[in-house]
Amino acid sequence: MKYCRYLSPSGAARYAYVERQDGALWAMRPMIVPEEDLAARLASLEDHSTAAFHAAPLESLTLLPPVTPSKIVCVGRNYSEHAAELGNEIPKEPLLFLKPPSSLLAAGQPIRLPALSKRVDYEGELAIVIGKRCRNLGPDEDVSQYIRGYTVVNDVTARDIQKSDGQWTRGKGWDTFCPVGPIMVLAGPDEIDPLRGAPVTVTTRLNGEVRQNGSTKDLIFPIDFLLRYITAFTTLEPGDLIPTGTPSGVGPMQAGDTVEVEIGGLGTLRNPCVAE
Incomplete structure (x- = not known):
């Protein structure tokens, strides 16, 4: 559904x-x-x-936005080729950061490019939506019962600020830096099922040109591992959003551009870019 x-x-x-x-x-x-x-x-x-x-x-x-999360827990460098393209090592454990709910943006609404940044990048991602409160998930526990479904996210990033700050709060957390949607798909055997090993393709286009084309089969840390890792330190609430990382091909956007993130079964998240 x-x-x-x-x-x-x-x-x-x-x-x-x-x-x-x-x-x-x-x-x-x-x-x-x-x-x-x-x-x-x-x-x-x-x-x-x-x-x-x-x-x-x-x-x-x-x-x-199809979800109203209390928090957005993002996963960085979860595709090896993406880590390499930015000159980073593959993390030994999931690299987590938070986006504030104020960064949420609906499909079709403009991404505002801040004047303080000289480079703002797109990052197309599959995101998990939590359906049931969970904490300290065990190694043998079935994590599927805690997943409501999936949606599309663009983890917009002010790359220069991310690098200069050393930590990622400003670079990732600007208003409009978390476009999400246009829909959410409830988890189930008749829909997409990346948890059960049926990978989905994440494709990002800039002004109609394909820039990213990856698959969740290449996630360094798969969905079940991520949920166990995250819930070891924080309680996840219904509606919480977990973008799972972006494949290689990230790049800058300019005012006047249109960025589209497409995932089979989830539709296309499309947003124009404007100068702040």
Whole structure:
């Protein structure tokens, strides 16, 4: 099952199940608000709009990020070729960093390139969405029960600031530096299943030209390992987002560019770039 989150005519966040119709993704019917999205639950109680739901193509909706995470736990250098292209060694353990929820950006909305940075890069990634609170997952524990599903992320990075700071908070955490969506796919045998060894391809295009084309089969640290490693130090809550790393081919974006990250079964995350 697939779903999106969008802005209703009344200005409230709404959820809808998504299906493919004639080659395009459509919001087909309303969906119950996920338990962690308290703001949407309250809005649904207060929303007195009498407008009935009508199926509509996603491109006609004002999309919102499909998740409302309490935290975004990212994994750096999780593809060996990406580590090499930036002159870095392959990490011996997962290299983790946080993006603030304020960096979230919906599909179709502009990535703002900060004036303080001379190089802002795209980084297309598959992201895990947590569905159940978890902490200290055991070595033999089935991690699939804690995964709600998957979505697409662009881990936008101010590369020069990342390097000059030495730590990655500013370089990775600017507002609009975490585009996500356009949809989320619920984990299940009928959908994508990278946890069970069915890899997915991550393709990034800049102005229509392919720049990244990697596969999750090349992850240094696979999904189950990442969840055990992360939950050894922090509690993951429903809705939390875990981008799993980017393949090789990262590069800079300029104002006026359009960047697209496509993952089979998850659709295409498309965002224009503008100067801040």
